[in-house]
Amino acid sequence: MTQKREYDGRDRALGMDRPITRRDFLNGVAVGATAATWFAPGSGHLFAASLSAARGEAAPLSGAAQDAHGYYPPLLNGLRGSHPGAFEDAHALRDGHAWSDATDTGEEYDLIVVGGGISGLSAAHFYRTHTPRSRVLILDNHDDFGGHAKRNEFHLDGRVHLMNGGTLEIDSPRPYGPVAAGLLETLGLDVPAIARTTQHPKFYTDLGLRSGAFFDRETFGADKLVVGYEADQRGGNHAPHLDALLRQAPLSDRARMDVVRLETATIDYMPDASSDEKKRRLSRMSYETFLRDVVKADPAVLKFYRARTMGEWGVGTDAVSALDCWAFDFPGFQGMQLSRGSIPQMGYTPSGYADTGGSFKLHFPDGNATIARLLVRNLIPSAVPGQGVADVVTARVDYSQLDRPGRGMQLRLNSIVIRARHIDGAPPATAVEVTYLRGGRPYTARARGVVMACYNVMIPYLCPELPQAQKDALHKLVKTPLVYTSVALRNCEAFHRLKLYRVYAPGSYHCYVRLNPHVEIGSYRSSSSPQEPILVHMVRTPCSPGLPEHDQNRAGRAELLTTSFETFERNIRDQLDRTLKEGGFDPAHDITAITVNRWPHGYAPEYNPLFDPDVPESERPHVVGRAQFGRIAIANSDAGGAAYTDSAINQGHRAVMELLNTDATRAAG
Ligand SMILES: Cc1cc2nc3c(=O)[nH]c(=O)nc-3n(C[C@H](O)[C@H](O)[C@H](O)COP(=O)(O)OP(=O)(O)OC[C@H]3O[C@@H](n4cnc5c(N)ncnc54)[C@H](O)[C@@H]3O)c2cc1C
16 A cells, blocks of 8 residues: 655755656656556555556566566666566575476476576577577566666656666777677677767866866865866866865865865875886775875865775775776876886776777667567567667566467566476486476476576575585675666756766766767757756765675665665755755756666676685686586576676586587587
8 A cells, every 4th residue: 555655844945745646647658557556456556657656555567477568678667677576585595495386388498598697698699509400598686687787777758768777888998809899790790889979978078068076065074075086087187277276175174285286296205116017006996095094185085086986896995906907097106107018916806998999889769678679589589679779768668578378489477487407317317307487486497508697696596406616606696786777867958058068076976977978879869958848867876885885785785675665765856956056056947767787796706816815717706606417508698707798698608518519519429
């Protein structure tokens, strides 16, 4: 039952009391129509795409039939990402719950893929490419495919607006290798060519809008937006300009001068050491330690930089090495004469960028959800109408086509796998039985091989027969929690009045806020005038400073799973209000919809020289953990030790090749 809530004066000013139905309506009539058709018989819930559902007043989508008329999860608002109903059974399994009386579907496949993210979809593609007549089933626990590469779709004033619900863009620390680049080519993606014609990175700056920093009163003593401060200027902040800007900030003279010194002075803080020795030392201290003990910066300076690492690493400067930050051009190293290139004691991401400058880059309006859609079109053409890259962005996926019995390729959503076991003797045996839950009930299906393209940390619970050393390694693969929030605004006039398009907010609930990147592809158009509705992207990375990285990740995950949508909403409204109020922003009036993409299991873990043992690659947990186990092979970006789409693709390919080689070996024997 929906309960009427009482809101105080501040909540009312923020718009917490605004009628929910109004927001549903604003987010498109289609949402209301969709909600009406997603009624799950017997569940007692209406799967409304509404803030009321998100506030915990109704459960969304779990168990809903993906072939129901109007089923279209990208339109859902509220708590998305790991949405309610997607993960509770996994946690029950971890806590020892067992299910009995599984229904045998009688289905037999050549391959079952666990996880419909980019890795699982790629695995299915590679398998079907090698064995075109094979039968493949993908099972995923979410109500939509793509894994992290999810799409948020809003209909505002009659036009479609898109945002990535997770995986932001094609951008990796090293160039895509032949497997991943080859797959993009197969999907029709000529990345440099598309980038040239669709991306407008200077759209906002050409309009005179700039970056800014928001100092919040809880952290810095007063609320203040400083427009013109570039958080990633990479040496471009000049001393007099920076000093003048920061005079507006609630920083002491000492703190301000320390920031100016840090960002603009060319000081060698370790003049007696060689470049190699400096790098070795910097790899063993956090950036926070570097600022405090080496640069000897004021404590307020540490607070100001604390969140600078969060977008890339999901933890603060206390848990990222100074050398890894050097590779990202953080301030403080410009006078230290460090030689180019990585050393072994660097994380995957910084060392890749230091050595190669990174891969090509391309942002689709819905992020890498476009890659997931292209993969699904490649696997099940009838599900994604159209041809080519340009029209996939605006295509309306027909979810009822995904899981048609008797087709070579099936993709089953809302289906969480709880068991995978060899059924006729010790591995490699001849087949694997997979048990999954749908609508709370267990079902079984069989396959000659299984690719686990799911979160690797869960695999020991699905395959308890794995060798103990492998399970121990898999348990270490703790992912980084993070939240990407999409907020629909009636217009962006406040941003224009403030001459602002993005904000670094080190003490706020979300540490980054920015207007939707301007991309135009096919018939998709981005907002181009201040009066038009627009989406805002916000990033939050829950963590517990001071703990080792993985303990911070665990604490952040626990926080995420116990934070209600109402708490998110209040914090979002409060933050936008305080940041933009001098531009005339009115949260009660201007915010029309909110989608909180919550990823308790986000980025794949990467080597962190501050906390992880310095062992050869072959002994790292992601390598030990991904060993083939009979007819079960292990994929996902986790298995590559790299939180990137090319890693997800490469690992899907490796896992498939392992299974195909097993088949070939047995056939030859
Ligand atoms: C917020 C965010 C932003 C990112 N941005 C970028 C970026 O800009 N560029 C980039 O290259 N990478 C980015 N990444 C990294 C991203 O993880 C990879 O690029 C890629 O999308 C991972 O794909 P995957 O298939 O390996 O894993 P996932 O996308 O995690 O897919 C695994 C799927 O398996 C499902 N699953 C888990 N357990 C089960 C089970 N028992 N049964 C059934 N299904 C299960 C999961 O729910 C999920 O749907 C980002 C990640 C996050 C979280």
